[in-house]
Amino acid sequence: MRYPKRIGRLSVPRRKVQLATAAMLLATTMAACGQDDGASAPKAPAAIPELTKDPLTLSFIWFEWPPAQALEAFANAEYKKERPNVTVKVKTVPNANWHDAMFTQFAAHKTDFDIAILDSQHIGEAVTNGNILDLTDFVKKNIDVKAYNPYLLAAYGQFPQAETGKRDENASLYGLPLLGDTWTMIYRKDLIGDKPPQTWDEMISAAEKCQSENPGVSGLAFHQANGSDAAAVTYNTVNGVYGGNLWDAKSRKIEGVLNDAAGQEAMDVLVNKMKPLTAKGSGNWFIDEVNAAVAQGKACIAFNWIAASGGLLDPKESTLGATREEILGKLGFATLPTQKTNLVPLGGMGMHVSAYSAEANQAEALNFMKWFEQADVQKKWAAAGGVPSRTDALQSPEFLNAGPFNKVYADSVPRMRDMWNVPEYARLVDIENTNVNAALNGAKKPKDALDDIAKEQQRVLDSSGGKGGGGL
């Protein structure tokens, strides 16, 4: 079969089509690249704007864990009494995606959440990029700051980062506390006795003895995974207990500080004394795996975040007893042992208003935060399973009686230390996570791992805002 010949000139000259396509691409590129948005956090109004009477959904973003469900249930039960037209939705993502889920939306300058629940260390990145509202004026007018431990208020809202244990009253605030948290030591009373070990050395000895006396039960269980901040928090905790420092915040110096003698000793204790007491294959354990080991009676002593420990007392999830009381007969919760210092890791998160949320939603978010930080609401939040930050709520029977680990939190507050709250946090924590995980799993020698952390982290801090090749 023969095909007919093409007749006549091209109706649309090829050159024109090419030019039009090129022009369109150029225009789109210019439009896409033209967002010159020198970032700085926009200010929230001091007074809450008029609230809408229309139905409104106030969205939070958090990672998937029990406090997220507790918050949604609590807010819809209590906040609705004050604002019946508002529904609270807590959107959750897997822990490992938490940072990406928030900051990719921030990067797009469009968020499907109104309140971002940020880790304290994320604040620097969000503030520097102008992603969250500056709440300083709002806090001055609406929040009783004296009701808080100053460091808790600073840790979940202040930027630049506060010195450990203090708050700079002249610094700006970008968030308010939502959930306080720290590590608790979970120990088997039936295996190592009612009295928890007081020092880190005692703790290791007790774990060693317990492991040798109870075949099938490992001495220790703690976070070792290389995702999120798992292995990094573990090392940082031991580092703090052994008198080390993560950095010199003023001179932004990490090399020579993190890997000094105290830092090396901490790494040695972690890898050579603690790791041999853990279960085989526990090198990728995080919150859930540690809880599972405790609930199945497979660990003598474990360390985990308090906010994630509630499930341990659920008889349906535990092999340690048929009732909560029976489980509590075997499990004890205590503050972390001390050694050269008594530092404990600061956990928990604050609430931050998205700069890209609609005005009505931002107003509602501010109203929610004002409501949430009231004394009676904080006590109800404590009773509902939350960990409040107001001192009066922390000392209230509602909180102290809600769980056996709540007293641990209240006692730990003056001992807390945070990581680096700088825009480069995500990279710093990844460097530390991967190297500590490598040391724990035999992929690197402990000293090499620590030296590599210090060197690589220093490079990240030094090259901030530098030229090409950033991020490698």
Added chain:
Amino acid sequence: MSDPVPLTTDHPGQVASATPPAPGGSRRLSDRWLAVAFISPALLLLLAMSVFPLLWALYLSFTDYSATRGGAAHFVWFENYTAILTSAQVHLRALTTLIYVVGAVVLQTVLGFTIAYLISRRTHGRGLLTTLFLVPMMLSPVVVGLFWRFMLDAQFGVINSMLGSLGLEQVEWLTRQRTALFSLIVVDTWQWTPFIMLIALAGLTAVPKYLYEAASIDRASEWFRFRTITLPLVWPLLLIAVLFRAIEAFRLFDLVYILTSGGPGVSTETLSFHVYKVAFLGFNTGTASAYGILMVLIVIVLTQLYLRYLNKLKED
């Protein structure tokens, strides 16, 4: 005032006809215009979804742009490319990726072809067997990663449980340097061997029967028939399957993310996983774009070399 433009032609047969189009207004809506009108939606979609992002990534790769930090993008020219190509971190990930690609593709090819060969020799139940073998390929890699993560768990995984019942020691599949990469290769092989098998089966089915009949008449051995008839005829098709699998394996991300998170340390971090970290942990968009462009270039160059070899094979 010009003549109104007719929306349709009066002569439906005109497109296929050798007769020149009628002069006047109808020329304005020629077959070329119609063709442009019909393909433009698809073309625009392609431009918006593929060409523009690629060009933008190319532009960003020469800048220090960060998606979250905002501000204007400053040209750093080839600094991103130089930094990537000279980075020891990248070299390490490239080596890991290479070991993974070679290990996974070789294993999948050998297994896939063997299974296809065995299935092709069956006369009964061939369809059912093929369907069963294809099931892993139809699953999402995330789902596959999750259930293999449970199966490979050192404490309560079914694999170690089976090893234990055989009196063997527990293996830390996902937390030791060597076993972690090996586990990734095994899981990828479990999922993607059926793909090679499918293509090889198509090739094996297409081998003319008379060649085997002639070989039988000549009393050729089974091995001789395989070596001189089966393999040469299936080989080109198998190589195309290998090409597809190699490209897929080169950009492996999901299994690493679910199974090992790149660990222990960074020992199972592939290039794609590293690009993800550069792009989303530090939001170094410029560097990540250059990294992505380099990966595309590597795939294009290797594919071209491979295709040339295939063409040569065809010509021979």
